[in-house]
Each structure stands twice: as C-alpha cells, then as structure tokens.
Amino acid sequence: MKYRRVGDSDLEVSEIAFGCGGNAGLMVRGSAGEQERIVARALDLGITYFDNSPDYGNCIAEENLGRALKALKARPLLNSKVEIRAENLGDVADHVVRSTEASLKRLGADYLDVMQIHNGPSHVDPKLEGKVYAQLQIDHYTRTGGAIEGVRRLLDSGKIRYAGFITRGNDADEVRTILDTGLFKLINVPYTLLNPTGGMAKPAGLKVGKDYGNVIGLARARKASAAIYAPLASGALTDDALAAKPRHALARQEDMASDKAQKDREKTLAVSFLARETGTSMAQAAFRFILMNPGVATALGGFSAQDQLEEIAAVSDMAPFDASLMQRLNAVWDADFKA
Numbered sequence: 001m002k003y004r005r006v007g008d009s010d011l012e013v014s015e016i017a018f019g020c021g022g023n024a025g026l027m028v029r030g031s032a033g034e035q036e037r038i039v040a041r042a043l044d045l046g047i048t049y050f051d052n053s054p055d056y057g058n059c060i061a062e063e064n065l066g067r068a069l070k071a072l073k074a075r076p077l078l079n080s081k082v083e084i085r086a087e088n089l090g091d092v093a094d095h096v097v098r099s100t101e102a103s104l105k106r107l108g109a110d111y112l113d114v115m116q117i118h119n120g121p122s123h124v125d126p127k128l129e130g131k132v133y134a135q136l137q138i139d140h141y142t143r144t145g146g147a148i149e150g151v152r153r154l155l156d157s158g159k160i161r162y163a164g165f166i167t168r169g170n171d172a173d174e175v176r177t178i179l180d181t182g183l184f185k186l187i188n189v190p191y192t193l194l195n196p197t198g199g200m201a202k203p204a205g206l207k208v209g210k211d212y213g214n215v216i217g218l219a220r221a222r223k224a225s226a227a228i229y230a231p232l233a234s235g236a237l238t239d240d241a242l243a244a245k246p247r248h249a250l251a252r253q254e255d256m257a258s259d260k261a262q263k264d265r266e267k268t269l270a271v272s273f274l275a276r277e278t279g280t281s282m283a284q285a286a287f288r289f290i291l292m293n294p295g296v297a298t299a300l301g302g303f304s305a306q307d308q309l310e311e312i313a314a315v316s317d318m319a320p321f322d323a324s325l326m327q328r329l330n331a332v333w334d335a336d337f338k339a
Helices: 032-044 060-072 092-107 138-142 147-157 172-179 215-221 259-271 282-291 306-317 323-334
Strands: 003-005 012-014 016-019 049-051 077-082 112-117 120-122 135-137 160-166 184-189 225-228 296-302
Touching (some): 003 296, 012 296, 032 060, 032 306, 060 092, 077 092, 092 112, 112 147, 135 138, 138 147, 138 172, 147 160, 172 184, 172 215, 184 215, 215 225, 259 323, 282 306
Parallel strands (some): 016 049, 016 296, 049 077, 077 112, 112 160, 120 135, 225 296
8 A cells, every 4th residue: 555645744644545435335334343344454455544424324434433443443544524504504613613523522533633624615605405515605614703713723722633625516716715725735526537627627528517627736736635535436437337237235326227327337438448458447447547646645435345445455556557548538538438
C-alpha cells in the first residue's frame, strides 16, 4: 500500500481508503463477525483511512466501526461528517459541534482526524425537507453562526485535526470560496471514468449531468487534496455490472434492466478496454485511473466482501495507464462514449 499527504497538512493517508457507506453495505448490514474480520484484513493490507458518516445507516456504520476497532484494539485515521438539515438551520455552528461530539462517542474516539461537512456548498438555497441534506446555501457556511464557525470551534478544541467538505457538482465557484478560507484540507468529490470533470476540464464532446469543474485542481492549487467517493459510479464500473449480474446481497440493489443501468453498461463497455488490455478487472481499472491524478489523496473503496477489498487494495501497486491508452480514453470521452 502506498500513502499520500493530504495537502500541506501532516496527514498521510493510504491511497485506498475504507468507505463505510450504505451502497456497499458491509458496515451497515453486515454481521459483526464479517465487519471485524474485513476491517482487520484492511488494516493488514495497509489501509489507514476509514471514511464514515452519521447518515450511513442512521449512525449504525459509526457504531459498528467503533465496535470493530475496539475489538481489534486499533486506531486508524478516522473521518466522519456532519449533515445539516432544515431543523438545524437556526443553529448551524452548534449543530456541527454537537453532531461531531456524537460521532466521537459512537466511534469510541477522542478526536477525528478529518471532519467534513456532508452538504455541498450551493449558490441557491436548496429545499431542505425531512432527511434531505445534499447541499447547503453558501451563506449558511460563511455567516456568523454558520458551518465554518462550527468547524473553527472544533479545530480550536482539538476534537478534529482537519476539516473538509463535500462537492456535489456545478459548484466550482462555491468550492473555491470555501477553499479560500484556508480551513479545509480535504474535499470529497466523484471522479470517474464515466464523469472525469472532478479532475479536469470537461472534454469537448462529453455530456454530463453535473460538471464538477476540476475542483481537484482548485483544491491542489490551494494546498488541499481530494478524496474520491463513488469511484465505481455507484457500482457501474464493475465486471458484474457489465454482465448485468445482481449485486452482492449486502449492497444497495439496483434494477439491472432499468434504462439507467443499461446506459451505464454501454458507457462502461466503451472504456472496458482499459481493463481488458491491462489484465485487470473493471473496478481495478477505475481506481487505477483515479490514482493517476496527483491532486487525489485517496480513493474511498466501498466493500461488501473481503474479495472486493483484496481486489481494490492491489491497485495501489499498479502503474499508471500509458499514453496510448489515455489517448484512446480521451477519444471515448470526446465521442460521448459512442463508437
């Protein structure tokens, strides 16, 4: 396993991280024995960074990771997040502090190595209802009593070492504003073979639902780094998805016959030469592409089973794709995945 420094911090993280989200499902729906065994194997493989959130299984993933680490007597680098919902808008800073303190209790930790705001900054005021939290109007970040104030309080108290936030697309200007505060060292952003705009200017012919505006480059220029979430495009960039096979029983299920799944298969097929011609799995090719970007500190793997963990951990020892393969990949993007 290789390691990368997060921006200009003193934090070094494994290139492959352990994601605890509900899409893969292990830390939400797996048994305690499975969770402990696979977390132990991840540590053996050199994975040092574990990414979590109260939103993953309504706090279950944090509780399960805390229990597993206690049993293993291990203390890797820990990340968790804060979700700001409609009922929190009157006291955002206080909520950021309270939520982080609750995460620490569930994880059995005295501090987080990284705490991130799970709401992406937005120039519009998103409609927050119920459990919705994906975005947050940027004024709720920057105003007195806003998210940034809560982050400062946590940093000053030592309850977090570093801070970060999530980007949700079409938000490069807002991301730049937040990064320019100098408080945030790690952004989480998608950056995949199906939508590479998180780490480059959008290829001319490529059509995307969201343009991430090369926020990885923005972060790097400001001495911050990126962690990549949804590196497999929510499971589309896998051999099983190409074969229209059902997902692992613990994973969040998707109708493999749906229009979306079919369109994703067609796009994945167009880039599958990267795996075929290098003798790797499709998932390994997806992670290999991500790690070629020098602004990426780590890619967040979501694992349902140990064989998936072993498959992805091996990518850290793989060389970048050569120039000829990248030239063909750029041609696929410019043709919007069409032959």
